Amino acid sequence: MAFIENWLTTIRTRTVAFIAIILAVAVTAVSCAGGTPEASAPAGIDPSKVADYIHTVLEADRTAYTKHVISRAKVLEGKEKEAGVLDVEATEGWQQTDGIPLPAQMFRLGSEIANEAGYFTYNLISEWYINDNHAPKGDFEETALATMTETGEAVKDYQEIGGQKYYSAMYPDIAVAEACATCHNTHPVHLERYPDKVFEVNDVMGGVVINIPLGDA
Template sequence: MRKHAKIGVMAGIAVLFGIGLLLPLGQAAEMTKDLAVKYILATAKAARTVYVKGVIQKAKKGGVMPKENWVKADHAIMLPAQFVKAIGAEIRDFELTLIGTYPLYKSNAPKTDKEKEMLEKLSVGKAKMVTFEDGNQFKGMSADFAIVQGCADCHNTHPKAVKKDFKKGDFMGAIIVRMKN
């Protein structure tokens, strides 16, 4: 009997030790994912800024314009949004794309209620960047604003526009990362 009690206590200690070890490990994994998503968002944003400031501005001077149908148009290169989506299309391990409250295309609409809720949180200025669990995925969004009037103008006059009164400074959507949880 005493022997059994001893084994019981040892088993209990082992289980507690196991739980004690697993909890911080779980937390560490969560933190790593959180950081990874934040770094990816920051890098994607930086790449787009370089594309806008470094490539588009220079190309415009040479008469090459950013156009949505750039593949078919002469003297045209992709839009910044298409640039981000094109990078995302090259990635297999996670999803990198754009999302909007009034998206021009359905593919840019929030995919879940949680995404809608987080987009709303960004739109009212409660945060610039959010990370969150959503079903079996871990996601992050970085807010996107009409930093120049050109953002608003093009979106307002696009044939697929549902909102036609964007102004400079308005919240337009976000860069989004979706990865396996």
């Protein structure tokens, strides 16, 4: 019994010490916040940084999917891949053929789920879109896409849609591999819509656009 009592006393002493530390931290925080007006202003993150963070995650996921899933599939759009190890085809018609989605489709499937959450939206768009959902919408997207395609640089700006203010950022989507260009150049929809547009490696093929809704400010 003595052992249990000692043990309880130790716990009580430690709990009191812990609460004292918490209170000390809270009092320090309150007294600091009451100082200069700058110190009491709400700490916000620059929306440009937020967009950069979101874009980093989106790019990382797309690259990881391409590198670690697509490159292990035996067949990519009907073409055999020697280094493939999984008996599965990565193909646009994955739902009809029990295959797996292409990276751009995987990206869109993710964006459809994330956009439902209502915090912000993102999309992969292009002047030379295969999928109609990837057409530029509104002034910002059209202007930014044209500027970005020409300069290869990201474009960021504020815009207002239906009374709601947004911070929008568009990042170039580059043909980093030969496969990006050849698959698009030979796609039946591309050939029909943009017969004169031939992508080459390092071309800007489109852009990732992120729209972050802002408060009344």
